[in-house]
Amino acid sequence: MGDHILVIDEGTTSTRAMLFAPDGRCVASEAAPLTQHYPAPGLVEHDAAEIWRKTLRVTAAMVAQAGGAERIAAIGITNPRETVVFWDQASGEPIGPAIVWQDRRTAADCRSLREAGHEPAVQAKTGLLLDPYFSGSKIGWAMRHRPELAARGDRLAVGTVESWLVWNLTGGLHITDATNASRTALMDLRSGAWDAGLAELFGAPVAALPEIVDCAGTFGETRAFGAAIPICGLAGDQQAATIGQACLVPGETKATFGTGAFVLTQAGREPPASANRLLSTIAWQLGGERHYALEGSVFVAGSLIQWLRDSLGLIAQAGETDALARSVADNAGVYLVPALSGLGAPWWEPDARAAISGLTFAATKAHVVRAALEAMAHQASDLKAAFAADGQDWATLRIDGGMVANDWMAQDLADMLDLTVERPRFAETTALGAAMLAGVGEGMFASLDEAAEMRGAVERFEPRLDKDVRQARLAGWKRAVETVVGAEGEAKERRTACNRDGFS
Numbered sequence: 001m002g003d004h005i006l007v008i009d010e011g012t013t014s015t016r017a018m019l020f021a022p023d024g025r026c027v028a029s030e031a032a033p034l035t036q037h038y039p040a041p042g043l044v045e046h047d048a049a050e051i052w053r054k055t056l057r058v059t060a061a062m063v064a065q066a067g068g069a070e071r072i073a074a075i076g077i078t079n080p081r082e083t084v085v086f087w088d089q090a091s092g093e094p095i096g097p098a099i100v101w102q103d104r105r106t107a108a109d110c111r112s113l114r115e116a117g118h119e120p121a122v123q124a125k126t127g128l129l130l131d132p133y134f135s136g137s138k139i140g141w142a143m144r145h146r147p148e149l150a151a152r153g154d155r156l157a158v159g160t161v162e163s164w165l166v167w168n169l170t171g172g173l174h175i176t177d178a179t180n181a182s183r184t185a186l187m188d189l190r191s192g193a194w195d196a197g198l199a200e201l202f203g204a205p206v207a208a209l210p211e212i213v214d215c216a217g218t219f220g221e222t223r224a225f226g227a228a229i230p231i232c233g234l235a236g237d238q239q240a241a242t243i244g245q246a247c248l249v250p251g252e253t254k255a256t257f258g259t260g261a262f263v264l265t266q267a268g269r270e271p272p273a274s275a276n277r278l279l280s281t282i283a284w285q286l287g288g289e290r291h292y293a294l295e296g297s298v299f300v301a302g303s304l305i306q307w308l309r310d311s312l313g314l315i316a317q318a319g320e321t322d323a324l325a326r327s328v329a330d331n332a333g334v335y336l337v338p339a340l341s342g343l344g345a346p347w348w349e350p351d352a353r354a355a356i357s358g359l360t361f362a363a364t365k366a367h368v369v370r371a372a373l374e375a376m377a378h379q380a381s382d383l384k385a386a387f388a389a390d391g392q393d394w395a396t397l398r399i400d401g402g403m404v405a406n407d408w409m410a411q412d413l414a415d416m417l418d419l420t421v422e423r424p425r426f427a428e429t430t431a432l433g434a435a436m437l438a439g440v441g442e443g444m445f446a447s448l449d450e451a452a453e454m455r456g457a458v459e460r461f462e463p464r465l466d467k468d469v470r471q472a473r474l475a476g477w478k479r480a481v482e483t484v485v486g487a488e489g490e491a492k493e494r495r496t497a498c499n500r501d502g503f504s
Contacts, residue, residue: 002073004066005438006229008059009431010079010161011237012036012100012259013306015051017058018428019066020435022444024454026426030061037097042104042341048085048094051161052168060225069227075169076233076438078240078430079161080259081183084135086142087164089172090155096146098161099138102260102299102341106137107350113137118201125198127182127189127271127280132342132350133297135160136185140203158208160184162234169222169231176210177234178285187212189271189280192290215239215284216441232441237430238262239283242293244433245398245424246452247283253387253394255413256430257376257403260344261301263383264293265392276386277346284448286440294392296345296383300338300354302403304372307340314365322408325370331473333358335480336371338379346386349485357480373409377416378477384417396420398458400429415465416473422458429455 004027005020016031032054037045063069082101087094099105110130113119119130128134139158143149149156157167160180166173181187181194186204188195192212199206213219215235221228235243238256242264245254250268255261264283271280272294283293305321308314315321335357337343342350356368384394396419404410404423414421426432436451445451 002066002071002229004072005074005076005435005444006059006062006066006072007076007078007431007434007438008055008165009428009434010051010055010077010165012080012083012102015055015058016431017055017062018431019062020432020454022439024426024432024456026428028062028065030058032058042107044100044103045097046083046100048087048098048164051098052164055165056224063225069225069229072229073444074230074232074438074442075222076434077162077165077231078235078237078434079165079180081160081180081236081238082133082135082138083161084138085159085161085164086146086149087157087167088152088155089157089174092168095148095152095156096142099142101133103138104132104342104350106132106141107342109137109141110350113201122185122198122201125188125195126185128185129277129279129348131348133299133344134183134185136198136202136204139184143203143205154207156205156208157210158205159210163210166220166231166234169224170220173220174210175213175219177213177215178282178290179215179236179239180234181212182282183236189282192285192288214286214288216286216437218441230442233434233437233439235284235434235437238264238295239281239293240433240437241400241430242266242283242433243436243448244429244431244455245400246455247398248448248452251392251395252398253396254398254400254429255380257301257399257401259301259303261298261376261379263296263380263387265387265394267292267294267392272390272392274390276389277348278386278390279345284437286448294387294390296386298379298383299341299344301376302401304336304338304340304375305403308369308372314369321369321373322406324366325373325408328364328366328370331371331374332363332367333360333476334363334367334371335476336368336375337480337484338372338375339484343485346382347481347485352484355480355484357483358476373406374412374473376403376409377412378474380413381416381474381477394419396422398422398424400424400427402427410461414461414463416470418463418470420463421461423461424455425457425459
């Protein structure tokens, strides 16, 4: 019997394998970058073969670190939930590029479905909105624009990234867990099954979709590393982080600041309804029983800092942002609305574009960088207001993800949200949640409550900002966002007028 849990933590920009002890200690980790492909504005793609190749490499490194496959008790997998992969089940080869969750190519399709009045029914059945973010419209687009997919017939397989990895690890098992399935806009949130009407609406082939399973259990085994290792835990990244943060009681809330930012509040055994354009989603499913969460999704968080570094050259590395933010007394009136991939909750404007406003000759690089960090708390404040309006206000906020290593940003969140912010000492809670699920599935833990001991110690940040300063900053943010959203509204009016008058 092995004594380690191996987690494959598939990200948007990298793939990582991590080795955990049962007490939650991360024994070792190995990561490899993933290439981002941007074939046109708004389009984001991955090479699925690269995902598998690099995942295999880093996972093999962790098996070796553990002392061999026989030392691994179970594997857990977590992944970006809405990225979709297409492959041939006979050859095992991917068919065309994977379409990444950030991709906006289906904005016009989603807009047409909204204008045709389909969004209320879709939201009632799936808990989601009509937005390019979700997998269903991506699958439908691919079926229409890539004839090679339909040509595969019953050999075609479609799935999110964990499906692709499990299929490769096991040599042909085609499954997805309930959390990932709930992000496709093809699954009925209450029944937990694929819905034929939704599949028809989006043009998705139900026969090519994977079987929906629990988040913990013995799903299959891999012999890719010598001896057999069972795969026992599966969850989308944000749900895994919710579990890793031990948000197991209704009302407990976590926010992950990774490539994007995602806030989930545990909502219990009934799907929460939102009147404020938040999402209802499955938090986890065990023994066929579903627990739900209310979610707010922000598309750009850590990727904004990457953009400042790689595209604008304002910083050489992300760690510089803390010192730059502290080097100036305030933002000097500079606001950055990070709509580089449109605006997510609560706005849901896929065609919105980023903007930096309030620039004067007094503005410096430090002010722009500070405005980028401040945008994290500003976006979180918008979400907090929406959650409160839906009856799910936050008492505290548990934060994680790569960005929260920045102490200045963690304190700014506490200041702008006016509540206690908790940061675990071990911030990789997405991987930790997958380890907890794998431990439950393997039988190492009797329940998620027992597995929650893996979370460990936390640090707390208390609010200390003057109320007037907070309100002034939020007022400036509101004006900046309204400028971006207003510009998109004017563009919509122009498109409508052109269509009405017969212009393209």
